[in-house]
Structures are given as C-alpha cells and as structure tokens.
C-alpha cells in the first residue's frame with residue numbers, strides 16, 4: 001500500500017488526530033463535499049435531488065465501531081427513524097440503506113449485531129426497500145458474510161459487499177454469484193496487509209475485473225461500485241459481452257465524487273445508485289475518502305489552514 005494512503009488510514013484510527021480534525025474550523029466545508037448533512041431531513045433532501053435526474057440512493061447513517069450496546073442500539077434507532085421517514089415521504093423506490101455491522105457491535109457480540117441488523121432488515125422490508133451490509137476491515141469479512149447469509153434466510157434481497165483488493169474475494173464472488181443475490185463489488189477502502197490483500201493498484205484492478213466476470217456470469221444482481229473511468233469502460237464492455245440488459249445490474253458511486261459521470265451514466269439509461277452518508281460521525285468516512293485521492297488531502301489541508 002502506498003505510504004500516504006497507509007498514513008491517512010492510520011490517522012483514521014487515532015483519537016488525538018480525530019479530535020484535532022473534528023474541531024478544526026475549516027473541516028466542515030470539506031465534509032460537506034462528501035457528506036449529505038447531519039439529519040434525516042438532509043438525507044431525504046439528497047435523495048430527492050438525486051431522484052430528479054434519475055439517480056437512486058443508498059443511505060448510510062455514519063458511525064462505526066460501536067464500543068458498547070447503547071451506541072449499537074442508538075444506531076439501530078437511527079436506521080428505524082430513517083426507514084420510517086423514507087416510507088412516509090414515499091421515497092423507498094428511490095433509496096435503500098447501507099449498514100456497517102461494526103456500528104451494530106459486531107466486534108463485541110456477533111449474535112447481538114445479527115439481531116440488530118435483522119430489526120433493520122425487517123423495517124426495510126415492511127417499507128418496501130432493501131438493505132446492503134457494507135464490508136469493513138479484512139478481519140471482519142468472515143463474520144460479516146456469516147451475518148449476511150443468516151439475514152438472507154429471511155430477507156433474500158439483503159446485499160453483500162466484496163472488496164477486490166482481498167485475495168479471497170474471487171472465491172467469495174463465486175459463492176455469491178447465485179440467483180437473486182445482490183452483490184456490491186468495490187476495490188476496498190481499509191488498510192490490509194499483503195498476506196491478505198494485493199499490494200498494487202494493477203493487481204486490485206485485475207481482481208476487480210475477474211470478480212465482475214464471475215458476478216455477471218452468475219444469476220445475481222451485481223452492483224459495480226467504482227469511480228475508475230477505465231474500469232467503468234471495461235464493465236460496459238463486459239456487460240455487453242454477457243448480454244446483460246439494463247436493470248439486471250447497476251453502477252454505484254459515492255456522494256460528491258464524479259457527479260458528472262453519475263449523471264452521464266443515468267442519462268444513458270444505466271441504473272445508477274449514489275452512496276449517501278449522513279450523520280455526525282463523519283471522521284472515519286472522511287479519512288477513507290482522503291486516503292483514496294492525494295488531491296483530496298491537499299484540498300483538505302488547505303481548507304483547514306485557511307480558516
């Protein structure tokens with residue numbers, strides 16, 4: 001992994017740096033580029049704006065690594081409030097939710113995290129929408145896939161996420177490429193050692209294409225999460241090669257990243273879903289976005305210094 005990226009990802013786990021950044025006066029303007037706002041109303045406004053030009057959303061209530069049951073329960077309540085608001089505003093056709101199991105206490109108690117995720121899935125199902133379970137650090141992949149398998153016994157539409165930077169992912173893709181299986185494929189945003197992850201960008205990209213082929217050849221619903229122009233071009237070619245019709249797969253991009261490309265794909269008739277984070281706990285999310293692109297880090301440091 002490149003030195004700058006590992007440095008930023010290490011800072012993401014450092015409490016002193018978190019306090020420093022979170023209270024810096026210039027931080028908010030940078031956060032606003034990647035985060036839709038702090039409240040459910042902010043999230044709904046983002047969904048409505050995206051829907052205006054045919055983009056869908058997956059909403060992430062920010063928060064991760066809940067250290068105690070009370071924080072995990074408060075994350076569940078936030079999702080239940082969000083799902084109720086989507087239902088009341090008749091936005092469930094346009095938006096689903098993305099959930100991090102670490103925010104539901106996965107590291108402390110897998111069974112309790114499963115129960116909490118099940119309550120969110122039940123509410124989503126009642127409201128007529130779906131849930132995707134985000135993938136996090138490499139040492140939680142096994143537990144996360146176990147929880148997804150368990151949830152899918154009751155709610156088969158629960159989406160899984162695979163990260164092409166992990167060596168294991170091709171095998172996971174083969175297992176998940178079955179009828180009705182919704183699978184988001186991304187490169188992977190966390191620090192991971194070379195024993196489990198590919199070290200170079202080229203290897204990660206090749207792995208992405210191999211996994212995409214496996215998912216397209218299976219009977220599931222692939223969700224291609226990337227902003228990479230070269231990959232998007234390859235995916236378009238692969239989709240045509242497999243004869244997949246629009247509506248049997250989708251593209252996903254992050255809120256605030258390449259919005260023109262999001263609109264271009266949607267205007268071409270592709271299904272496009274934007275990952276919309278909202279809430280107060282934006283620090284870990286923001287640091288991963290900065291790690292992806294050195295230019296963002298420079299922009300961030302300038303904004304901090306200018307206030």
Ligand code: FAD
Pocket residue numbers: 133134135136161163186187188189190225226227228229252253254257258273274275288289290292293296
């Ligand atoms: P890169 O090679 O990183 O970027 C390609 C190009 O895209 C860059 O040159 C730049 O032009 C543009 N770009 C990329 N990132 C940024 C940015 N932050 N700011 C501005 N421009 C940018 N990761 C997980 O580990 N688990 C998840 O559950 C997960 N869910 C995701 C859901 C969605 C919808 C998306 C889009 C990403 C998700 N990710 C997740 C993050 C993902 O793993 C990558 O870290 C991220 O998408 C960057 O990789 P890339 O494919 O865009 O390619």
